[in-house]
Amino acid sequence: MTTYTIQESPLGTYTLMLGTQLIMQATSRAECVRVKTGLEHRHPDRKNNA
Numbered sequence: 001m002t003t004y005t006i007q008e009s010p011l012g013t014y015t016l017m018l019g020t021q022l023i024m025q026a027t028s029r030a031e032c033v034r035v036k037t038g039l040e041h042r043h044p045d046r047k048n049n050a
Contacts, residue, residue, distance in 0.1 A: 004039065006032045 005017045006029060016023040016032040023039075026032050 004036045006036065 002019045004023075007015050007017065008029070009015065013025055013027055014029045014032045015025045016036055018039075024032065024035055
């Protein structure tokens, strides 16, 4: 099963990953969470892991 993860970089940015694939990068964790939540609703087969 592929999972979404949100990771913080030392530079203060956040990345939303799907497995090892970069989905987005933002300066706000909340923005990554919003996009992740929307994607999870469209693809319920992908597990929340962040």
